[in-house]
Amino acid sequence: MRSPILDYLDAIVEQTGHIDSGAPADYIPELAAADPNRVAVALCTVNGTVYAVGDADHEFSIQSMSKPFAYALAIEDHGLDYVLERVGVEPSGEAFNELSLDPETGRPRNPMINAGAIATHALVRRDERPAVERILALFSDLAQRPVEIDEGLAASELATGDRNLGIAYLLHASRRLAGEPSASVEGYIRQCSANVTVRDLALMASTLANGGVQPNTGRRLFSRRTTRQVLSVMASCGMYDAAGDWFTSVGIPAKSGVAGGIIGVLPGQVGVAVFSPRLDGHGNSARGVAMMERLSEDMGLHLMEAGRPARSSLREVRKEVLEGEPATVYVLQGDMVLSSIEALVHELVGNQPSTGLVVFDMSRVAEVLPVARRTSSAMAAKLIDAGHRIILVDPEETVPEFQDSRGRAVERWSTERLERGLLRDPGER
Numbered sequence: 500m501r502s503p504i505l506d507y508l509d510a511i512v513e514q515t516g517h518i519d520s521g522a523p524a525d526y527i528p529e530l531a532a533a534d535p536n537r538v539a540v541a542l543c544t545v546n547g548t549v550y551a552v553g554d555a556d557h558e559f560s561i562q563s564m565s566k567p568f569a570y571a572l573a574i575e576d577h578g579l580d581y582v583l584e585r586v587g588v589e590p591s592g593e594a595f596n597e598l599s600l601d602p603e604t605g606r607p608r609n610p611m612i613n614a615g616a617i618a619t620h621a622l623v624r625r626d627e628r629p630a631v632e633r634i635l636a637l638f639s640d641l642a643q644r645p646v647e648i649d650e651g652l653a654a655s656e657l658a659t660g661d662r663n664l665g666i667a668y669l670l671h672a673s674r675r676l677a678g679e680p681s682a683s684v685e686g687y688i689r690q691c692s693a694n695v696t697v698r699d700l701a702l703m704a705s706t707l708a709n710g711g712v713q714p715n716t717g718r719r720l721f722s723r724r725t726t727r728q729v730l731s732v733m734a735s736c737g738m739y740d741a742a743g744d745w746f747t748s749v750g751i752p753a754k755s756g757v758a759g760g761i762i763g764v765l766p767g768q769v770g771v772a773v774f775s776p777r778l779d780g781h782g783n784s785a786r787g788v789a790m791m792e793r794l795s796e797d798m799g800l801h802l803m804e805a806g807r808p809a810r811s812s813l814r815e816v817r818k819e820v821l822e823g824e825p826a827t828v829y830v831l832q833g834d835m836v837l838s839s840i841e842a843l844v845h846e847l848v849g850n851q852p853s854t855g856l857v858v859f860d861m862s863r864v865a866e867v868l869p870v871a872r873r874t875s876s877a878m879a880a881k882l883i884d885a886g887h888r889i890i891l892v893d894p895e896e897t898v899p900e901f902q903d904s905r906g907r908a909v910e911r912w913s914t915e916r917l918e919r920g921l922l923r924d925p926g927e928r
């Protein structure tokens with residue numbers, strides 16, 4: 500049975516299909532050749548389950564989405580104070596490739612713009628191997644597969660990398676670069692040329708959502724403090740001169756890359772990644788921003804939304820006999836947010852109820868977000884198609900007009916009818 504979370508992600512792709520403004524980046528010749536119609540979305544919960552749709556296995560270069568991870572590595576190498584003395588954390592309000600340093604401190608303003616990212620790259624410790632090798636090894640640990648550099652792309656960017664060289668020489672002249680300018684730029688550009696998929700990126704983002712621990716391998720890759728620092732800087736500086744617009748509308752720490760990817764992180768819940776090569780005037784994926792806005796709205800991702808208690812939504816699963824018919828009763832509780840609906844459908848998809856009759860007892864549910872409603876009506880359709888009879892017990896009317904995604908009405912019982920049913924057949928439980 501296909502998960503309704505995937506159907507939901509498909510719908511996001513479909514609903515944003517009309518957005519064809521902008522163009523792939525062309526200052527890097529190889530990027531200009533990208534197929535502008537490719538599109539993909541993925542999310543990965545802090546439990547490590549990845550959901551990906553569209554061109555989910557298409558590889559593209561990570562570009563600036565590498566910056567938060569290189570920053571994390573530099574902090575792990577030297578400690579936060581050392582790095583803060585060399586790279587600031589103030590939003591620049593300027594384009595990502597602006598040739599400028601903070602006039603007061605002489606530092607690059609933040610690690611998400613190129614000046615700060617080149618300085619950060621040069622800070623990453625090289626053991627016996629170049630810094631970029633350590634960064635690639637980190638990407639591979641995050642994505643759980645060997646991540647490699649697109650050498651053709653790196654060569655293409657190096658050949659046209661005058662602006663980044665200019666930035667590196669400016670840093671060098673102000674004694675703000677820990678390495679030699681051309682080598683630092685070469686390393687930085689190779690870091691940006693690592694090839695990833697949205698699936699990889701969702702896993703990478705989910706490690707940040709999970710406080711620095713890769714959710715599937717259980718390996719701690721960054722300390723909690725480092726992770727918090729990285730996410731804070733992504734929140735204020737990750738979308739360059741569109742950071743304010745982004746944070747008010749989408750409301751989660753994020754980072755975009757000029758190949759068309761965007762990652763977003765909801766701490767404690769989920770990492771998301773989208774891909775579409777056409778960029779807006781800020782250098783962020785135009786359709787990617789629209790997809791993220793929808794995801795944020797539907798899933799209630801915005802961090803400034805009043806907090807919801809994070810507890811498991813599936814209180815228990817019981818086998819009962821109701822009105823003479825064997826039934827599986829799912830007792831739900833709390834708010835149905837993304838993480839809770841995911842836990843429920845994960846259970847239903849992986850462990851399909853063995854009885855024809857399936858009851859969802861929602862008497863302890865307080866609120867149902869749009870994503871949960873959508874996903875559950877899609878889930879209901881799948882269960883009905885598979886021959887189940889579904890009953891909703893929803894005394895608070897958290898979903899007043901619930902039907903499955905094909906428009907079929909779902910039967911409702913009162914709490915009394917459910918309780919009567921439970922009392923009548925105690926011996927058969």
Ligand SMILES: NC(=O)CC[C@H](N)C(=O)O
Nearest residue numbers: 562563595613691756757
């Ligand atoms: N915004 C980006 O993704 C920029 C990365 C690119 N490699 C550059 O330095 O120009």
